[in-house]
Amino acid sequence: MNLLVVDDHAVVRAGFARLFCERPDATVRYATTGQEALRFAQEIRPDVIILDLDTPDISGFALLKRLRLEVKDSRILIVTMYSDITYVNQAIEMGATGYVTKDASPEESLMAVDHAKAGKRYIEASICQTMVHRSLNTKDQGAELTTRDIDVIRLLADGKSLGR
Numbered sequence: 001m002n003l004l005v006v007d008d009h010a011v012v013r014a015g016f017a018r019l020f021c022e023r024p025d026a027t028v029r030y031a032t033t034g035q036e037a038l039r040f041a042q043e044i045r046p047d048v049i050i051l052d053l054d055t056p057d058i059s060g061f062a063l064l065k066r067l068r069l070e071v072k073d074s075r076i077l078i079v080t081m082y083s084d085i086t087y088v089n090q091a092i093e094m095g096a097t098g099y100v101t102k103d104a105s106p107e108e109s110l111m112a113v114d115h116a117k118a119g120k121r122y123i124e125a126s127i128c129q130t131m132v133h134r135s136l137n138t139k140d141q142g143a144e145l146t147t148r149d150i151d152v153i154r155l156l157a158d159g160k161s162l163g164r
Contacts, residue, residue, distance in 0.1 A: 001117055003028045004046040006037040006063070007079070008056050012102065016050065019106055034058030034066075041071045048116045051096075053080040053087065061094060068095040075116040079109065085131055088123060089148055098122035128152060 003026055005016045013030050020026040029044055031037035034055040041049060049067060053060030060080070067076060075097040080087070083101045091099050097116040100109055104124050115122035123131075131152050 001026045001048065001113075002044060002046045003048050003050060003113070004031060004037065004040055004044065004074075005029070005050045006031045006034075006055065007050075007052040008032045008054070009052075012052070012079075015106075019110060032056075034063040037063060038066060038070065041067055041074060045071060046074050048097075048113055049074050049076045050079050050113065051076055053078060053082060053091075061090065064091065064094050064096060075119060077112055077116040077122070079104075079112075083124075083127055083130070085127070085134060088127055088131070092121070092123075092148075099127065100124040101127070123152075 001023070003020065005013055005028060007013055007030075017028060020028050029040055029046070031040050034057045037049070037051070037055070049071070051060065051064060051067070055063055058066075060078075064076060064078070067074065076095065077098040077100070078091045078096045079100055079102060081102050083103075088099045097119065098112045098121060100112045100122070101124055103126075104112070108124060112122040112124070
């Protein structure tokens with residue numbers, strides 16, 4: 001598995017290095033800026049790009065859009081501090097394969113990477129719970145559920161972790 005980790009924080013990059021050091025099938029490259037990420041992504045054509053939404057030179061969503069256009073075969077997993085549902089929906093709509101926060105456990109982060117590599121959607125469990133709770137509360141107030149809300153509820157009801 002060929003990975004590109006895009007994050008400007010050394011401790012985050014070190015954390016991913018540690019996670020993948022025990023996986024002999026993983027080759028990891030790191031980028032600290034959006035420009036560096038674009039260059040490396042075009043050079044190495046990673047299976048999975050682990051992308052923080054805060055990059056110093058290009059907004060995370062702008063970088064996501066460019067990566068989707070320039071390295072179409074790479075899967076993009078958002079790993080960020082933002083758990084707001086608006087960010088999650090925007091990232092997924094823009095082509096991210098998955099979304100986890102930096103609060104996710106190492107095991108869940110690895111599972112998200114494996115799902116992304118397989119082309120399966122993965123959204124952190126705690127975010128899914130928030131989405132379902134919000135959807136149900138919204139429904140109780142007379143508002144309609146969105147298509148995304150219905151998809152999430154259907155997948156959870158089927159016992160899936162938001163894999164396709």
